[in-house]
Amino acid sequence: MTAEGDENYLTTAEVARRLRVKPETIYAYVSRGLLTSVRARGRRGSLFSPTEVDRLASRSVDHSGVVERIESELTLLQNDELYYRGHSARELATSWTLEQVADLLWTAQPPARSTPNTAGAVFGVEREGVQLAQAAMGVVPEGARLTDRLRVAVAVLGAADPLRFDLSAQSVTAAAGRLIGTLVTALPGDMGSGTLGARLWPKLSGEAPRAEVLDAALILLADHGLAVSTVAARVAASARANLYAVISAGLGALDGQYHGAAPTLAYEFLRRAQQDPLKALSDQLRTGEPIPGFGHRIYQHRDPRAEVLLGLLGDHPIVGTIAAVAERTPTFPNSDLAIAAIMHAYDFRPDAGDALFAIARMIGWTAHALEEYAAPALRFRAMGVYTGQTT
Known part of the structure; x- marks a missing residue:
């Protein structure tokens, strides 16, 4: 490509100075489709559009590491609230069907509120796929977790x-849709x-x-x-891995003890708290570890997801147990x-929380x-x- 009116274009050295990187990194950007180099008549070397360079500069976190800020239209976390494509997750969880929310995340087109339940259409199954998935799940040891079977x-x-x-x-x-429906069925x-x-x-x-x-x-x-599993899924998708590989990447990160295992840790803590809330809290504080199921790195005062779900439990005794612990800690469920x-x-079953988390997150990973x-392929390269x- 040849630059027209190239007096406003930037040289490789100028771009490197503006982005605070080495010239070699600029070449890497070109090879990954993040910048477009052009040639000027009668001049040696590549030239770059200032507009394109400014756009890259505005969305990059650390050019020296070739790590980008990931722009997304999917989820907003703001003022202790959660939104999917601008819609309150509270409202979605209480007024929309799961199938409608999946469609919103995947297509950006919210369905008409009068749309009938489309569970079979969105999360349909094929008998051959179910049989294959059941055979695969049957290979794992009897005591394996549900998430092991899913992977x-x-x-x-x-x-x-x-x-x-x-x-x-x-x-x-x-x-x-077919994958998620098949996994649940199998x-x-x-x-x-x-x-x-x-x-x-x-x-x-x-029950x-x-x-x-x-x-x-x-x-x-x-x-x-x-979240870390979502980043893993996006990196796989950036390499143009197929959907199954993307989901596998997310499941791999989800298997970490600091991510997908969190519901199980909270389950075990709550089991102890049902017997004696104060003793369970005291024993946990003695370990020096955080209280499972309380507080959050992003939310400051409340987790809207917890408020909705605990509200659905009404006056069940387990809610009283949580309240007994919460009143003795400055954090929140x-x-x-x-x-x-x-x-x-x-x-x-004790491993249900991890599986529920994994199945739900497959919807988000797909989006x-x-x-x-x-987006441009292979755009994540630290x-x-x-x-x-050295020798």
Whole structure:
């Protein structure tokens, strides 16, 4: 490409000074599609549009590390509230169906409020896929967690999908709905009918179902900005990994003890607190570790997700247990504790919280993957600093 009226264009050295990077980094930006180099007639070297350079400068966190600020239209965390595409998550969880929220996150088009329940259409299943997923889940040891079964099944279902490399939005959303629906159906246990929450309930509990509770939880946990598992999923999508690989990347990060395991830690703390709230709190404080299920790195005074979910439990005794602990600590219940409360209230299996979190977050990872597929490929590349021995 040749520059027209190149007197306003910037040289490589000028761009490097403006972005505070080495000239070699500018070449890396060009190779990754972040900058476009042009040639000037009668001049040597590359030139760059000042507008394009300014745009890159405004969205970059650290040019020396080639790490970008990730722009997203999906989730806003502001003033202790959560929004999906500008819609309050509180309202979505109590007034919309999960299927409508998934459609909002994936397509940016909110459905008409009169739209009937579309659970079967959004999270549909194919019998062959369910059988394959059940066979894959059956390979893991008997004592394996539900999330272990989910990870194995995702990998196998991906290998069996010959069209997994079709990254068009329509194909990705169809595959995501089918994958989530198939995973829920394939989990061990009886099969419910109706919304995804109704279908998932008997997999987690033998109590009389309250599908609206699980549907609300799935909505409120679907996305939470750039959590570590979401970043992992976006990095995979940036490399143009297929949806199954993106979900696998997210599940891998979710398996860390500081992320996806949080509901289980809150569940165990709440189990002790039901016997003696003050002793459970005292024992936890003695360890020097944070109180599981309380406080948050982003929210300052309340977690809106926890408020909605605990509100759905009404006057259940478990809510009183939480209140007895909360009045003795300056922090507040978070969504992990709310999920743990639901687990205790309805006698969920002990590993249900992690699985619920994983299934919900697959909806968000899909939305982030769609955004990433529309962005320049391979745009995440941290610059390593060698600290080893030299010769």
